Amino acid sequence: GRFTLEGSRPANAVYLHSNLNIFGVRGYEILVDRSIRTARFMGRRIERSRGWFEIIARPKTNILLYRCVPPSLRGKGPGELTEEDRATLDRLNVELQTRQTLRGRTFVSRTAIRSPLHGPDHVVALRVVIANPLTFEADVDRVLRDQAQILGEILGLEKENMGEMPEFMR
Numbered sequence: 001g002r003f004t005l006e007g008s009r010p011a012n013a014v015y016l017h018s019n020l021n022i023f024g025v026r027g028y029e030i031l032v033d034r035s036i037r038t039a040r041f042m043g044r045r046i047e048r049s050r051g052w053f054e055i056i057a058r059p060k061t062n063i064l065l066y067r068c069v070p071p072s073l074r075g076k077g078p079g080e081l082t083e084e085d086r087a088t089l090d091r092l093n094v095e096l097q098t099r100q101t102l103r104g105r106t107f108v109s110r111t112a113i114r115s116p117l118h119g120p121d122h123v124v125a126l127r128v129v130i131a132n133p134l135t136f137e138a139d140v141d142r143v144l145r146d147q148a149q150i151l152g153e154i155l156g157l158e159k160e161n162m163g164e165m166p167e168f169m170r
Helices: 013-047 083-103 137-155
Strands: 053-057 063-068 109-114 120-127
Touching: 013 063, 013 109, 013 137, 053 109, 063 137, 083 109, 083 120, 083 137
Parallel strands: none
Antiparallel strands: 053 063, 063 120, 109 120
16 A cells, blocks of 8 residues: 555455445445536636636546636736746645645645646646535535635735625635
8 A cells, every 4th residue: 555564465445345335336426426516516616706716627527626816816817927927826825725734624635737728837726626425515615715714814815805705705
């Protein structure tokens, strides 16, 4: 294993075999479909964030990549961002994800990815993997509210100055 010692013939397949016997193929299908629907719901929420976030990669499975966009850079298309703008976006998203993790209320990971929309350089993206079948829409909203609060702190915005933020993020 990646983090533990394993013999030459690991028994990890036993977990899959057991779960297939318990849930069946149809049960797994239901769980996977639900995770994909939840990731797509989060994508729709991000699209309705009034510019606070932008999608980097739409979910095809249960994975969604997005990033925060500060008010000062909203409305600029990918081709209009300077190198300094891109560095600002990357730093902001690293800081957001780091603070969110340290607080421990909600969690997303981050990655650096090449995006055809954003040129040849890597962009820092927030990465959500909906793997828990008990993740609900309210949990998605909780993550976005937590991120909005942290963003306000990072950007030095008072709650009343974040008024254009959608209700589900307040």
